[in-house]
Amino acid sequence: MKRWLPLLAAVLLAACTGKTTMVEELPDIYPDYIGVTIPAGIAPLNFNLPEGYDRVFVRVTGSNGGEIKTRGRLAAFPIRKWHRLTRQNAGGTLHFTVLGRKDGEWTQWRDFILYVSDLPLDDYGVTYRKIAPGYTTYSTIGIYQRDIHTFKEEPIIESTLTPGQCMNCHTANATDPAQFLFHLRGGHGATLIQQDSRREWVTTKTDSTLGNVAYCYWHPGGRWFAGSINPVRQCFWTGDQRTIEVFDLASDLVIVDMQDHSLIVDPRLTREDYLESSPAFTPDGKTLYFCQAKAYEVPRHVDSVRYDLMRVPFDPETGALGEIETVIPASSDSLSVSFPRPSYDGRWLMYNQADFGVFPISHKEADLWLMDLSTGEKRPIDEVNSPFSESFHNWSSSSRWFLFSSRREDGLYVQIYIASIDEDGHCTKPFVLPQKNPRKLYHGTLYSYNAPDFTKSRVDFDTRGVYREVFSDERVQATVKP
Amino acid sequence: MNRLHRILTSSLLGAAVFAFWMWLFPQDLSYQEQNQLFLFTWDYLGQRLALPGGPADWLSEFLVQFFYYRAAGALILALLAVLLQRLVWRAARPSHKADKPSFYVLSCIPSLLMLVYQGDVEVLVSYPVALILSVALCPAMTRARWHRLWLIPLGWWLAGPVILVPVLLSCIRGRSWQDLLMLGYTALVFFAGYRLLAAQYPARDAFFGLNYYRLVESLPVLQIVIPAVTLLTILLCGLGIRLRNPLVPGIVTFLLLILGTGFGVRMTFDKDVHETLAYDWLIRHERYADVIARAEKYQPHNPVSACSVNFCLFMNGQLEQRLTQFYQCGTEGLVLPSIRDNLSDITSAEILWMMGMPNITLQYIFDVQESIQNGRKSGRFMSRIAECNIVNGWYDRAERYLDILSHSLFYRKWALGRKAMIQDESLVAADPVYSYIRSVRFQDDFVTFYDGLDLMMAILYNQNKNNFMAAQYYTVWQRLKQTEAGQ
Numbered sequence: 016m017k018r019w020l021p022l023l024a025a026v027l028l029a030a031c032t033g034k035t036t037m038v039e040e041l042p043d044i045y046p047d048y049i050g051v052t053i054p055a056g057i058a059p060l061n062f063n064l065p066e067g068y069d070r071v072f073v074r075v076t077g078s079n080g081g082e083i084k085t086r087g088r089l090a091a092f093p094i095r096k097w098h099r100l101t102r103q104n105a106g107g108t109l110h111f112t113v114l115g116r117k118d119g120e121w122t123q124w125r126d127f128i129l130y131v132s133d134l135p136l137d138d139y140g141v142t143y144r145k146i147a148p149g150y151t152t153y154s155t156i157g158i159y160q161r162d163i164h165t166f167k168e169e170p171i172i173e174s175t176l177t178p179g180q181c182m183n184c185h186t187a188n189a190t191d192p193a194q195f196l197f198h199l200r201g202g203h204g205a206t207l208i209q210q211d212s213r214r215e216w217v218t219t220k221t222d223s224t225l226g227n228v229a230y231c232y233w234h235p236g237g238r239w240f241a242g243s244i245n246p247v248r249q250c251f252w253t254g255d256q257r258t259i260e261v262f263d264l265a266s267d268l269v270i271v272d273m274q275d276h277s278l279i280v281d282p283r284l285t286r287e288d289y290l291e292s293s294p295a296f297t298p299d300g301k302t303l304y305f306c307q308a309k310a311y312e313v314p315r316h317v318d319s320v321r322y323d324l325m326r327v328p329f330d331p332e333t334g335a336l337g338e339i340e341t342v343i344p345a346s347s348d349s350l351s352v353s354f355p356r357p358s359y360d361g362r363w364l365m366y367n368q369a370d371f372g373v374f375p376i377s378h379k380e381a382d383l384w385l386m387d388l389s390t391g392e393k394r395p396i397d398e399v400n401s402p403f404s405e406s407f408h409n410w411s412s413s414s415r416w417f418l419f420s421s422r423r424e425d426g427l428y429v430q431i432y433i434a435s436i437d438e439d440g441h442c443t444k445p446f447v448l449p450q451k452n453p454r455k456l457y458h459g460t461l462y463s464y465n466a467p468d469f470t471k472s473r474v475d476f477d478t479r480g481v482y483r484e485v486f487s488d489e490r491v492q493a494t495v496k497p
Numbered sequence: 498m499n500r501l502h503r504i505l506t507s508s509l510l511g512a513a514v515f516a517f518w519m520w521l522f523p524q525d526l527s528y529q530e531q532n533q534l535f536l537f538t539w540d541y542l543g544q545r546l547a548l549p550g551g552p553a554d555w556l557s558e559f560l561v562q563f564f565y566y567r568a569a570g571a572l573i574l575a576l577l578a579v580l581l582q583r584l585v586w587r588a589a590r591p592s593h594k595a596d597k598p599s600f601y602v603l604s605c606i607p608s609l610l611m612l613v614y615q616g617d618v619e620v621l622v623s624y625p626v627a628l629i630l631s632v633a634l635c636p637a638m639t640r641a642r643w644h645r646l647w648l649i650p651l652g653w654w655l656a657g658p659v660i661l662v663p664v665l666l667s668c669i670r671g672r673s674w675q676d677l678l679m680l681g682y683t684a685l686v687f688f689a690g691y692r693l694l695a696a697q698y699p700a701r702d703a704f705f706g707l708n709y710y711r712l713v714e715s716l717p718v719l720q721i722v723i724p725a726v727t728l729l730t731i732l733l734c735g736l737g738i739r740l741r742n743p744l745v746p747g748i749v750t751f752l753l754l755i756l757g758t759g760f761g762v763r764m765t766f767d768k769d770v771h772e773t774l775a776y777d778w779l780i781r782h783e784r785y786a787d788v789i790a791r792a793e794k795y796q797p798h799n800p801v802s803a804c805s806v807n808f809c810l811f812m813n814g815q816l817e818q819r820l821t822q823f824y825q826c827g828t829e830g831l832v833l834p835s836i837r838d839n840l841s842d843i844t845s846a847e848i849l850w851m852m853g854m855p856n857i858t859l860q861y862i863f864d865v866q867e868s869i870q871n872g873r874k875s876g877r878f879m880s881r882i883a884e885c886n887i888v889n890g891w892y893d894r895a896e897r898y899l900d901i902l903s904h905s906l907f908y909r910k911w912a913l914g915r916k917a918m919i920q921d922e923s924l925v926a927a928d929p930v931y932s933y934i935r936s937v938r939f940q941d942d943f944v945t946f947y948d949g950l951d952l953m954m955a956i957l958y959n960q961n962k963n964n965f966m967a968a969q970y971y972t973v974w975q976r977l978k979q980t981e982a983g984q
Binding site: 147149150151152153154155157170172173175176178179250251252253254255256257258259260314315317318424425426427428455458459461478479482 | 713
């Protein structure tokens with residue numbers, strides 16, 4: 016077969032060049048991968064041409080050598096060859112020549128390049144929740160993991176297994192799936208905590224707290240996790256710029272000690288006149304970041320709720336909290352900060368900034384911001400922000416890559432984007448999580464890719480017994496630390 | 498019983514089932530159709546085939562899309578009933594000759610029992626389809642002997658757990674140690690298949706059928722009884738009872754079956770549910786006067802029915818005059834609050850849409866679609882979601898829904914038309930419905946909540962005095978509020 020390949024290629028090229036029109040514009044590829052920076056070994060960046068193009072021919076050549084050619088209905092690259100090419104060109108560029116056929120006529124666009132970073136992204140993949148981007152009801156939800164080096168996606172848990180229970184975000188400890196948790200809302204709600212394949216279902220609601228913890232963050236030592244308790248509600252806008260507003264009726268922050276399933280309930284973090292949310296520990300485990308806002312009557316004054324970024328010293332030995340300090344007084348500028356995420360190397364803090372509220376996903380103006388923790392300088396990450404909402408960001412285990420979700424596709428459906436950051440804090444143009452057939456998957460899905468995070472290795476979760484455990488209501492009851 | 502009698506019996510069964518759905522309960526057909534969206538795509542096929550019983554499910558959804566036309570729906574259900582009856586008879590035949598006298602009429606039992614069961618509107622057509630596939634496998638399974646080793650997993654994948662009907666039949670007829678072994682093998686297949694294909698479902702659901710019933714966490718008794726009765730019927734028909742004059746007992750049995758079915762239908766068909774479904778079906782087809790006529794004879798006392806009848810009164814220009822002649826339950830009977838099910842809010846969404854509240858319509862109708870408990874989508878609801886996005890000028894989002902609908906059979910033409918429309922803003926602006934909604938909708942952006950709905954109606958009317966619907970609903974809302982306060 017191999018001896019016929021040059022002949023086939025010659026025939027194909029002859030067919031292409033016979034009636035090819037050269038144009039100066041860049042090709043309108045979907046997704047927009049032009050000029051993005053990728054890690055070596057990522058899944059192939061397959062792409063589609065606009066509707067009407069029934070054939071595509073692509074040649075990719077590396078600045079450090081190597082070449083791939085592909086043709087078909089979309090540009091789909093063989094995984095092994097793609098990995099070989101990207102690894103060979105780490106630190107270099109890939110040069111794309113694209114030809115498309117429409118109505119029997121071939122067009123060749125201006126070539127474009129794509130950068131292959133020399134910063135490795137060795138994590139296994141990403142985890143995310145797939146959920147209809149809607150209102151108050153969801154028929155099916157699931158938490159999934161995706162190998163970012165291939166196209167393999169598999170469910171960790173789907174709502175079909177626990178009917179009637181809504182699932183919150185999967186939270187691993189600094190991308191390590193050996194220790195993770197997620198919360199089930201509903202009649203049989205509980206927080207599932209899995210540590211080294213041993214799982215337990217914990218009720219964190221006590222007489223002294225508002226309810227179960229929902230949005231959590233692990234302490235790097237693994238003994239503690241911080242969680243916000245927030246009864247979430249929705250209200251709706253009448254105009255044609257936005258539809259939904261998500262808000263907390265009330266919101267408190269607690270810290271859970273996994274040694275004895277006890278809660279630290281600090282009165283400063285459970286005040287009725289203030290809302291606390293979005294906890295995150297620094298990698299040294301000595302500081303807890305969170306967001307705090309003055310409470311207003313909601314939903315009537317929902318657009319007055321604005322969160323500041325706060326931090327408080329934390330003693331990992333005793334769980335004692337120090338003096339609370341305001342880091343970013345965003346509310347004084349009529350802005351609101353949410354989801355602080357310190358990088359695991361302790362260098363940066365990424366967060367969301369919007370006009371108000373704590374759910375930036377429904378705010379078109381919500382952007383990602385970066386704070387240099389050594390200097391306190393902060394700036395919007397213009398390299399990755401778009402006119403639509405960016406939110407739910409997280410760092411790779413090496414802290415040299417980050418992911419976030421964005422609604423830039425159509426203003427509603429959320430996709431996952433990945434970008435790198437160098438030592439000086441410069442970020443690269445992000446690329447959307449590659450798919451085998453991107454247009455078919457992203458345009459045809461009715462799900463958003465919600466609350467993504469990197470996972471260092473494959474999440475091991477056995478669904479056997481989960482149904483019985485959920486509906487048996489056998490729970491470890493958390494208590495309040497005296 | 499001769500050939501003519503058999504043809505007559507089967508024809509009578511088919512005609513009765515056809516008439517039942519065509520004239521007595523056509524609303525059920527509409528309900529089934531609007532709770533699924535069959536797509537002609539490989540992905541859709543792949544999703545269905547990935548589960549045990551998936552092929553039967555896919556086949557049934559293919560059939561149910563034709564319920565868009567009630568005659569087609571009634572015909573399909575009639576043909577399925579006759580097919581099941583004929584296959585039951587065929588499965589019974591190996592033990593006796595076809596022309597010998599026997600109770601042919603007994604082979605109607607599973608089909609009639611299925612009709613009774615389908616009085617529960619949440620029973621999916623994939624259940625009779627799966628049973629038909631299983632019964633069709635009976636002769637092959639009985640003859641197969643060791644070939645059952647591959648027939649059983651194949652059958653389980655095709656039809657789901659009702660494959661036990663042919664497996665048990667072959668074992669009962671075989672009565673050997675191999676058959677006992679085969680039962681153990683079947684249990685093994687069920688368990689291995691569950692772990693392989695359905696690990697994201699509770700074991701109980703996988704073992705009793707994933708796609709037979711729309712509601713999760715429910716297992717109706719008839720779902721277990723019908724396969725058992727089917728098996729017994731096959732065995733009974735297979736006895737080949739010889740009677741000198743089969744006509745009289747045949748007629749008696751026939752009459753008993755009719756009586757039994759009638760009794761069963763009365764027991765399982767919830768009158769209020771079917772009446773509420775009828776209102777929805779008639780409103781979908783803009784037959785407002787028919788809703789009022791039905792309500793004059795009998796009206797269920799629930800908010801959904803009140804909302805539907807009030808809406809039809811408004812559409813016929815009789816809302817204020819005849820309000821008190823029908824059941825009322827306060828302001829909820831005008832527009833319902835958001836309710837998490839796949840039926841209650843449909844009419845409310847229609848009212849809010851016509852009044853000029855596309856965002857709340859979007860919320861209601863989105864939630865209605867997401868409340869379809871088996872996770873299916875709906876052509877009817879998705880069309881309205883696309884329209885709400887068009888009115889808001891969110892064409893990228895609308896295009897996603899329109900592209901999905903373009904893969905269906907009966908929504909394709911509409912979707913392609915709308916997709917062409919959103920490429921040109923002037924076409925959208927020229928559309929009478931969309932331009933009207935845009936002209937009466939809120940000019941300001943503010944947060945809404947159900948308790949303030951009457952104020953929002955007032956705002957709409959003050960904004961645009963042509964919004965007669967907002968004005969009238971506001972007036973009636975105040976009237977009902979006063980009545981409530983006075984009680």
